[in-house]
Amino acid sequence: MQRRKFLKYGVTGSALIGAFPYFSYGSDKKLYPYDRLVLGNTGIKISRMAMGTGTNGWGGSSDQTRRLGIKGLSDMLIAAFDEGINFWDSADQYGSHFHLKEALKKIDRDEVVILTKTNSKTYEAVKADLERFRTELGTDRLDVVLLHAVTDPEWNRNMKGAMEALSEAKENGIIKAHGISCHSFGALQTAAVEPWVEVDLARYNPGGVKMDSDVASVTKVLKTMKENGKGIISMKVYGAGQLTDKKDECLQFQSGSSFLNGFTLGIESIEQLRDVMKRYPEASVRS
Numbered sequence: 001m002q003r004r005k006f007l008k009y010g011v012t013g014s015a016l017i018g019a020f021p022y023f024s025y026g027s028d029k030k031l032y033p034y035d036r037l038v039l040g041n042t043g044i045k046i047s048r049m050a051m052g053t054g055t056n057g058w059g060g061s062s063d064q065t066r067r068l069g070i071k072g073l074s075d076m077l078i079a080a081f082d083e084g085i086n087f088w089d090s091a092d093q094y095g096s097h098f099h100l101k102e103a104l105k106k107i108d109r110d111e112v113v114i115l116t117k118t119n120s121k122t123y124e125a126v127k128a129d130l131e132r133f134r135t136e137l138g139t140d141r142l143d144v145v146l147l148h149a150v151t152d153p154e155w156n157r158n159m160k161g162a163m164e165a166l167s168e169a170k171e172n173g174i175i176k177a178h179g180i181s182c183h184s185f186g187a188l189q190t191a192a193v194e195p196w197v198e199v200d201l202a203r204y205n206p207g208g209v210k211m212d213s214d215v216a217s218v219t220k221v222l223k224t225m226k227e228n229g230k231g232i233i234s235m236k237v238y239g240a241g242q243l244t245d246k247k248d249e250c251l252q253f254q255s256g257s258s259f260l261n262g263f264t265l266g267i268e269s270i271e272q273l274r275d276v277m278k279r280y281p282e283a284s285v286r287s
Contacts, residue, residue: 017207020249022286025256031284033277034084039113039261040231042177042198044143046113048262049276050087050233051080053096055241055266060095064268074102079270081107083277089233089264090137091117091148092129097136109139115199115233117148117181123161130169142175144199153186156194163196179230185213185221192225199231201264206253207246209239219257226259234263248283251276255284 033049053073055063064073077088077100088103090096100114114137118129134140145166152158166178179199182188191197202222203211211218225232237254238244254263267273 017243017246017249020206020246020252022249022252025252026287027255027284029285030281031255032084033280034086037261039144039177039233040198041229042144042231044113044176044231046087046262047085049085049280050089050115050262050264051077051085052089052235052264052266053099054089054091054094055268057091057094057096060093062094062096062266064266065095065099067268068099070099070102073099074105076267076270076273077103078106080267080273081112083273086111087113087115087262087264089115092133093117093119093148097133101136101138104138113143114139115144115146115201116142117146117201118162119148121147121159121162123165126162126165127169130165130174134174141173144177144179145169145175146178146199146201147180149183150180150187151182151184153184153190155180155187156190156196167196177231181235182212185217188212188218188221192221192228192230197225197230199233200225201233201235203236204234204254204257204260204263205236205239205243205250207239207243207250209242210236222257223259231261232259234260237263237265247275247279248286251280251283252286255280 035048036045037048039046053062053064088100090100116133118126120126120129147162169175170178177198179197180191181201182191191200208215222232238250243250
């Protein structure tokens with residue numbers, strides 16, 4: 001099966017991934033979760049994989065925060081850092097800021113990249129969030145801040161105040177880059193061409209599970225994003241848990257999509273971390 005046909009028809013989840021075209025996504029050399037890449041045009045250097053802290057995240061908590069607690073999750077972040085993973089993915093909605101703060105007690109702040117997200121939609125609310133976030137995280141600056149889970153296709157018109165607050169924060173050195181986490185195809189299409197967006201967090205996996213549209217359509221938009229110089233981080237790598245029986249296919253799909261700067265994966269145990277660290281390099285060159 002040619003890659004073009006796979007992307008066109010590969011939208012039904014795990015069953016269709018059984019015909020995954022490894023040869024289309026295989027690299028000529030092994031790639032590693034700890035590889036350093038530059039995030040779009042931001043100049044920020046991140047590990048290829050980010051430690052996600054928001055599996056089933058809502059209402060100020062997530063599987064990671066609920067199951068691991070502050071010490072357990074902070075220990076997980078430290079363990080990943082020891083493996084070369086310097087990128088932490090958090091959000092107000094996940095309630096994970098305090099967990100990152102605990103980990104920062106043992107890691108130099110300059111050695112990690114912190115991404116967080118706000119659900120606020122006005123200038124005043126976003127500005128207040130940034131102040132609170134820095135207190136919760138125990139740091140005077142944030143690396144990347146995104147408008148979170150946006151579905152409005154005209155968000156760049158209707159959320160001008162929120163955008164202005166993040167632009168102002170960047171000018172004042174409070175954040176290094178801003179962008180958006182999209183949860184609809186219309187919002188994603190807008191993000192691809194909106195100059196304000198520096199970083200995008202996009203749902204992307206080979207089964208088309210929990211994505212904004214089918215694989216072929218999302219791929220086309222993400223390539224436009226890349227051409228416009230935006231940093232792209234993929235999420236829902238395992239299809240929100242629906243593709244965990246196809247981990248190699250999902251990881252190779254990420255490694256073979258050269259327009260991506262990295263991916264975030266919600267990990268809940270040291271065993272899962274070790275599995276990804278071992279599985280990803282082998283998956284990246286599978287043929």
